[in-house]
Amino acid sequence: MSDSEKFPIDVFPEAEDMDLRPGADSCYKCSTCDTSCPVAEVDDDFPGPKFQGPEQWRLKRKEDVSVDESVMKCSNCMRCDGACPAEVPLSQMHNTARGEYVREEMSMLSREYWRNRILANYGTLARVGSKVPRLTNAIMGNSVVQRVNEKFLGITAEREFPDFATETFVEWFEARGGAKVQSDEKRVAYFHGDYANYNTPEVAKALVRVFEHYGYEVAVPDQRCSGTPMFANGMLDDARRAAKFNVEIFHDLVSEGYDIVCSCTSCSMALRQEYPELFSFDGTAEVAAHTYEALEYLRIYEDVEGDLKGANPDVPDLAYHAPCHARNQGLDGQAVNLFADLDGVSVTDVGDSCSGISGTYGWKEENYDTSMKIGEEMFEHMDDAPGETGLTECPTCAMQMGHGSGYEIRHPLEVVESALVE
Amino acid sequence: MIESDVLVIGGGLAGATAALSAAREGADVRLVSHKESTLRNASGLIDVLGYHDGDLLADPFSTLDNLPEGHPYERVGAEAVEDGLALFDEVLGDLYAGSHTEKNALVPTTGGAVKPTARYPKTVAPGLASDTNEMLLVGFETLTDFDAPLAAEHLENAGVPFEVRGVTARFPMLRADAKITRYAKVLDTNEKGIRSQLVEAIKPHLGDAERVGFPAVLGHDHPEKVREALGRELGAEVFEVPSGPPSLPGMRLENTLFAALREAGVTIETGNPVVDFEDSNGRIDHVKVKRTHQHVPYFANEFVLATGGLVGKGITSSREGVREPVFDLHIPHPENRYDWFEDDAFGDHPFARFGVAVDTDLRPRDSAGAVEFENLRAAGGVLGGADFAAEKSGSGISLATGQFAGKRAAQQS
Numbered sequence: 011m012s013d014s015e016k017f018p019i020d021v022f023p024e025a026e027d028m029d030l031r032p033g034a035d036s037c038y039k040c041s042t043c044d045t046s047c048p049v050a051e052v053d054d055d056f057p058g059p060k061f062q063g064p065e066q067w068r069l070k071r072k073e074d075v076s077v078d079e080s081v082m083k084c085s086n087c088m089r090c091d092g093a094c095p096a097e098v099p100l101s102q103m104h105n106t107a108r109g110e111y112v113r114e115e116m117s118m119l120s121r122e123y124w125r126n127r128i129l130a131n132y133g134t135l136a137r138v139g140s141k142v143p144r145l146t147n148a149i150m151g152n153s154v155v156q157r158v159n160e161k162f163l164g165i166t167a168e169r170e171f172p173d174f175a176t177e178t179f180v181e182w183f184e185a186r187g188g189a190k191v192q193s194d195e196k197r198v199a200y201f202h203g204d205y206a207n208y209n210t211p212e213v214a215k216a217l218v219r220v221f222e223h224y225g226y227e228v229a230v231p232d233q234r235c236s237g238t239p240m241f242a243n244g245m246l247d248d249a250r251r252a253a254k255f256n257v258e259i260f261h262d263l264v265s266e267g268y269d270i271v272c273s274c275t276s277c278s279m280a281l282r283q284e285y286p287e288l289f290s291f292d293g294t295a296e297v298a299a300h301t302y303e304a305l306e307y308l309r310i311y312e313d314v315e316g317d318l319k320g321a322n323p324d325v326p327d328l329a330y331h332a333p334c335h336a337r338n339q340g341l342d343g344q345a346v347n348l349f350a351d352l353d354g355v356s357v358t359d360v361g362d363s364c365s366g367i368s369g370t371y372g373w374k375e376e377n378y379d380t381s382m383k384i385g386e387e388m389f390e391h392m393d394d395a396p397g398e399t400g401l402t403e404c405p406t407c408a409m410q411m412g413h414g415s416g417y418e419i420r421h422p423l424e425v426v427e428s429a430l431v432e
Numbered sequence: 433m434i435e436s437d438v439l440v441i442g443g444g445l446a447g448a449t450a451a452l453s454a455a456r457e458g459a460d461v462r463l464v465s466h467k468e469s470t471l472r473n474a475s476g477l478i479d480v481l482g483y484h485d486g487d488l489l490a491d492p493f494s495t496l497d498n499l500p501e502g503h504p505y506e507r508v509g510a511e512a513v514e515d516g517l518a519l520f521d522e523v524l525g526d527l528y529a530g531s532h533t534e535k536n537a538l539v540p541t542t543g544g545a546v547k548p549t550a551r552y553p554k555t556v557a558p559g560l561a562s563d564t565n566e567m568l569l570v571g572f573e574t575l576t577d578f579d580a581p582l583a584a585e586h587l588e589n590a591g592v593p594f595e596v597r598g599v600t601a602r603f604p605m606l607r608a609d610a611k612i613t614r615y616a617k618v619l620d621t622n623e624k625g626i627r628s629q630l631v632e633a634i635k636p637h638l639g640d641a642e643r644v645g646f647p648a649v650l651g652h653d654h655p656e657k658v659r660e661a662l663g664r665e666l667g668a669e670v671f672e673v674p675s676g677p678p679s680l681p682g683m684r685l686e687n688t689l690f691a692a693l694r695e696a697g698v699t700i701e702t703g704n705p706v707v708d709f710e711d712s713n714g715r716i717d718h719v720k721v722k723r724t725h726q727h728v729p730y731f732a733n734e735f736v737l738a739t740g741g742l743v744g745k746g747i748t749s750s751r752e753g754v755r756e757p758v759f760d761l762h763i764p765h766p767e768n769r770y771d772w773f774e775d776d777a778f779g780d781h782p783f784a785r786f787g788v789a790v791d792t793d794l795r796p797r798d799s800a801g802a803v804e805f806e807n808l809r810a811a812g813g814v815l816g817g818a819d820f821a822a823e824k825s826g827s828g829i830s831l832a833t834g835q836f837a838g839k840r841a842a843q844q845s
Contacts, residue, residue: 044611045472045678051617054610061609092703093468095745282724299725309434310728340464340703340723347699359694 030067030106033099037064043090043100048334048364049083052383056083059090063103077111083377084108085368086242087334088279102287105241112244125163129370130243133204133235136174140208143174166378169413172209172405179211183218183230193227198307199260199268200228203277204235205405216427217273217304223431224312229268231259236272236280238335239370246288254291256281261293264300271304273423275336275403276369278303282339303341303403305348305422314426315348322353323428327397328420329360331388331411333404334368345401345422352429357401360391365402367410382414389414401425435731436462436699437845439719440838441706441758442738442746443469445827446812448689449834450736450841453519455696457842463698464721464730466705469686470744475674476648476681477539477556478520478528478831480513481505482548482824489548492828493534502817504829507792508836515839516831520551523692527684529557538562540645542578542675544586548824552674553681555655558643559671561592568641569598569673570634574608575615577675578647599637604629615649616680619658627658631665641668648672648680655684706730706758715807719758734807734841737761737796738834741787741813741820754786756814761788761796761804764816780819787816794837807844809837 037060044050044058062081069075081104090100116123128135139146149155150171160167177185179202198221206214221228233256240249260270260281272278281301285294308314328349332342342362349357366384371377392400392415400411400419408419436459440451443465451463481492489495496510505513521531528551530537536548538561546561559567567587571580584598605626606614618626634644644662650672651658663670674681693700701721708720708727716735720727737758739746747763748755754763754772765786766772772783788796794809811833813826820826 040473040677041611042468042473042678045613045683046468047611047613050611051613054606054614057609058611093472095467095470095473286725295725302726306723311433313433338703340701340721342702343700350697 030099030103033097033103034064034067036096037098038096040095042093042095043098046089046093048087048089048366048384049085049380053083053380056080059084059100059104062107063090063100064098066107067103076115077107079111079115081107081111082244085371086238087364087368088338089334089364092338099287101284105246105284105288108241108244109246110244113246116244121162121164125165125374126243126370127245127248128163129165129373130239130245131235131248132239132370136204136208140174140178143176147171147173160375164375165373166375168378169373169409172409174208175211177211179207179214180230182211182215188230189222189228191222191225191227193225194267196224196226197266197268198226198228198271199263200230201233201236201256201260201270201272201277201281201301202230203233203272203274206273210405210421213273213421213423216421216423217271219431220308220423220426221271221304224308229263231263233259236274236277237284238276238280241280241284241288242369242371250289253285253289257285257289257291257293257297260297264293264296268300269307270297270301271307272301273304273403273421274405275303275333275339275341279335279339303336303339305344305426306339306341308426309344309348318348318426318429319351320353321429323355323425325355325420325425325428326399327356327358327395328399328401328425329358329392329395329397329417330401331360331365331392331407332362333402333407334364336403337362341403345403349422349425352425356396358395360388360395363387363391365404365407365410367406369406372406372410381410385410385414392417433731434462434728436460437732438462438734438736438838438841439464439730439732440736440738441719442740442744442812443467443700443702444471444738444740444744444812444830445474445689446830446834447736447738448693449516449519449831450738450811450838451698452523452689452693452696453835453838454736454842455693455698457839459842459845461698461842462730462732463693463700464704464706465700465702468702469690470740471686471689472683473677473679474682474685474827475676475679476553476685477547477549477674478517478530478551478827479548479824480517480536480550480828482536483822489536491535492550500817502789504815504818504833505825507790507794508832512836513828513832516828516833516835517550519835520831524551524685524688527554527688528552529554540583540587540592540673542583542647542673544583544590546587546590546592550828553672553684555648555650555659555672555681556674557671558669559645559673561587563643564594565642565669566595566640567597567643567645568638568668569596569645570637571598571600571647572603573600574603574606574610575612575647575649578673583673597637597639597641601633601637604633612649612678612680613652616652619649620651620654622661627661628665631662634666638666638668643669643671645671645673648675650680652680652683655680709759711805714803714805716759716805733845735805735809736837736841737788737808737810737814738812738830738837739814742783744813746814747786749786756788759796759804759808761810762798763787764789764799780822784819784821785817787814787818789816793840794833809841811837
């Protein structure tokens with residue numbers, strides 16, 4: 011039997027490995043997604059998620075229509091997914107459209123391409139920079155360097171580069187001799203990503219200490235960037251390489267009884283949703299099915315809620331911002347609710363607006379103003395909240411919060427560590 | 433382990449009301465909504481009962497007692513409707529009007545029809561059809577949902593007691609593709625003096641009009657400020673004509689209600705659907721929430737199902753039958769699917785009344801009439817027995833049954 015006999019219906023042969031037609035057909039154009047889009051609210055040149063997803067997909071079925079460049083203005087916050095009442099896979103459509111735009115429309119010789127590629131591959135930069143953290147911090151903090159970056163690369167000079175830690179998390183973990191708790195039943199593999207490793211090892215250390223407090227054996231395997239900044243920049247080939255590496259490593263651990271925990275909500279979003287939507291390596295589905303955000307995991311399997319009640323952590327009053335990617339996983343209320351009964355600490359939710367930075371988005375010179383306009387509401391609410399310390403799970407939201415308010419930003423795991431671990 | 437006293441499934445008007453009333457009874461409440469609240473698709477108008485047997489009702493309360501057995505209002509009684517409205521009035525406070533009377537108000541719609549409703553946003557108030565002041569309706573070329581000249585013509589044909597004209601204007605500054613949230617944002621922040629620019633564009637058409645109606649995009653966070661500023665410069669009262677989904681009056685309602693929920697200590701989770709459950713001895717033990725790929729158990733003593741009707745997917749149908757997808761509750765419906773509808777498009781369709789059948793405690797009943805689960809109540813659009821589109825009763829049913837179910841659940845927990 012020939013292939014054409016086995017598959018008589020071949021409606022869109024050009025759909026290649028990903029047929030998004032059922033998703034596009036589910037869209038009844040109610041436009042609800044457009045009202046949840048933080049970019050469309052401040053930029054009327056952006057046609058919105060409905061256009062970038064199902065409409066663009068349909069348009070492209072005709073000849074001579076290519077992906078519109080406006081897709082690069084989508085910040086990949088994925089809020090449209092949470093708004094859609096018809097389960098249209100909007101962010102998946104945006105990711106594929108962006109990938110196609112970069113592949114077919116963008117010149118590999120352009121400044122924009124290389125700027126985006128550098129931003130998307132932050133981990134590579136970080137690996138080199140963190141070898142000599144003090145020197146790198148001095149160079150990147152230099153205003154001349156920042157202006158040069160803006161002029162030649164289109165990376166905004168308005169932002170301060172995050173400092174590299176003098177000791178990475180992985181170095182710390184190895185120096186302490188790896189896991190301190192051994193267990194055959196309670197095992198988690200930590201997907202720390204690049205940022206917690208190179209820039210905020212205190213968050214990663216908090217995760218290890220909190221999970222060890224609950225009796226978990228914590229594995230810290232070799233890993234690469236989750237791929238979120240690559241998806242957002244349409245660098246799907248880079249993302250594929252990183253994802254393949256991560257899936258192989260973490261799938262082995264899942265087979266050995268480990269669940270995967272993340273401290274960054276964009277990382278957990280990538281592993282549990284974007285990987286299976288975009289790739290199909292062996293083990294992708296298993297990795298997705300075993301991935302959790304760290305605090306979410308403890309809420310499901312431990313009585314962290316009870317343990318935190320009446321605890322008295324040494325932290326100031328906190329203004330909490332829920333990252334868009336936490337919202338999408340249903341984790342947006344988690345920290346505020348868990349910390350509601352802490353002793354001596356008030357935790358205030360600063361509302362449901364997007365922070366506006368969306369990973370690499372707000373680092374681009376041309377997006378800086380839009381990014382700050384989106385974040386304005388959050389800054390105002392932070393200002394109204396008690397205390398002068400922010401709280402969020404997402405490292406780039408933290409950058410934006412710090413940038414717009416001057417506050418120091420903490421991670422919920424640091425609060426839990428302070429409350430539960432001596 | 434994730435647990436609470438009361439778990440509410442669904443984030444629309446019924447779910448929010450149920451969660452709020454349960455929390456006010458002192459229960460520890462969690463609300464789980466598959467997606468962001470569908471309130472952003474609501475017109476913002478709160479109907480209780482606009483029509484009965486096809487007749488327009490001036491006073492919905494005079495008719496509540498005449499509804500057939502099985503209608504949600506009959507199940508909970510008129511007192512629950514009053515309690516639901518009282519809760520709504522208290523939460524929405526200054527943002528809404530209509531609470532001073534039990535009579536229906538008549539609100540012009542984008543199509544130029546006049547709709548009977550019990551509560552309406554303050555931004556809509558100067559547009560009421562019972563007023564006799566001369567009216568100008570303004571539509572924008574770029575917001576095609578509202579054809580103002582056509583709406584004016586329809587209103588005139590409906591015999592409204594005032595002069596009405598409609599004009600299509602150009603909204604300054606924004607390009608054709610801008611989203612309604614963008615309109616609201618520029619008006620909220622008065623970007624580049626947009627309010628005055630808009631007034632200048634309207635003034636030549638004003639004539640003797642004493643009130644001017646716009647599409648409902650007059651601000652998201654500060655609609656009163658926007659309306660007041662435009663009205664002052666125009667020298668006329670400014671109002672909004674409520675529009676179809678998605679809708680800013682719906683989003684404002686959502687913001688206020690959800691702020692009240694947080695204030696009351698309700699835990700809110702959106703983004704993941706409830707897909708399954710475990711029961712024992714006639715009680716729900718826990719439900720399972722699908723988080724991407726995992727089914728996470730959520731424990732509670734009492735559960736409220738407020739997942740909506742056929743449109744909200746609280747009820748689904750196929751050629752084989754009509755189902756309630758979470759608990760597989762019984763939905764009374766004719767065996768033969770050709771009996772689900774009438775041939776006349778605007779006929780009295782049986783499918784419009786499909787939904788779960790409940791006892792007077794709002795507990796779903798099986799095909800033999802027995803209570804399915806001791807600790808499960810249903811509220812809002814998932815309930816059968818009412819054709820809320822024809823009756824104009826959707827939000828009233830959500831408020832009345834949501835309030836009732838939430839309160840009962842809290843008392844039992």
